[in-house]
Amino acid sequence: MSRITEKVRAGDVRTVARLIRDIDDGMPEVRGTLKDLYPYTGNAYIVGITGAPGVGKSTLVDQMLSHLRGQKKTVGVLAVDPTSPFSGGAILGDRVRMQRHSMDEGIFIRSMATRGHFGGLTQSTRSAIDVLDAMGKDYILVETVGVGQDEVDVVKSAHTTIIVVIPGMGDDIQAIKAGILEVGDIFVINKADREGTDKTLNELRLMIEMSQNKYDEGRWKPPILKAQAAFDKGIAELLEEIEGHRSYLNKAFGGLHFRKRKDKVREELAGMVKNRLIEGVINKLTETGEFDAAVKSIVEGKMDPYTACDNLVLPKLDFSAE
């Protein structure tokens, strides 16, 4: 076992933090460590929490942390915030709502920006989850702002996905990507003391029933919960539903390991292969100057992008050439 692997398994905060940073920055040496750590993953229960900005996800996570610690569980948190498309920078402010837990040794909280990532948000988050898993956390909570496809994809890495909305979202709910409604296992209407809660509940129920597959006997039916995270209301019920979903998954798939689920493994591997290819091919083409030459010919009107692309890629895809 390498030194880094040892330290991660021992729960060394500094090592884990640096490793996640290296994953963020796409450092090549990370691959070796991730390979070493992989056998130690598969123990943590992963919960994704997503929803529009301002619905109270971080507050919800903060309360969940208290409850889980009350049950003596250890927790890792990944809080993902959007990178500014203009400057490439980001303000990572989810931690503010959870700071009271920062001195708790049983909790590790890490903020991540969406576009700091090599190979895409999903891959980096997936790797960070693996690290927290290998670190020995019982639960891993992944919080994202579910407005982009990337952010929606991230929660597919979770066992249970929670969609958080607030009352009166009305048209906003219509605007929520269909993708989100399909991946939701549990729906929470936060700030449920506000007007319009029941109306929102009914609208949501209707939309969920329309977008999710027909309910066969024994399939999970996503509950809709009311909560007021700021007042610690509805959190115990939420955790109960999560446990309920966990039992369901255990029964339905004969275990919780993602490794046992062909669909998940396929998805993850396809994503990794895609990223590796892109990394390899674009880097090579940039190195040889072919890429820039292609850009030049498009700009000069000498070639269309489709032809340029085929010229760059097709020769590389010739599997018959050894």
Added chain:
Amino acid sequence: MVAKPGLDGHDRGARIIARAYRDAGFEVVYSGLHQTPEEIVEAAIQEDVDMIGLSSLAGAHKYLFPRTVELLREKGADDIVVCGGGIIPEEDIPALKKVGIKQVFTPGTPLDVIVKWVEDNVKPR
């Protein structure tokens, strides 16, 4: 990390500088108000930041800033650069620098001056 140790009641300055850093392309973890040096250091380590900017408006800098540097040292994380800002009298600055606060930015310092200093003096990893 932009952090607010102590009892300050508002954080407009900290938010402004956080935004300036973001606009310059940095990733900023914001700590929120009423943080103890212990909380700040623990968060900085979990987030693996390159620099901590401490903001104080009410005179807490004399104790809380050096305490933060001390804790970083104790935890073996003194490669994290620490800077200070806020209402800090000129005469207090030399003492702060002596204990390891790399730079202090007083009110009125233009944002782009601060950002440039960080770009020039804080190396990632």
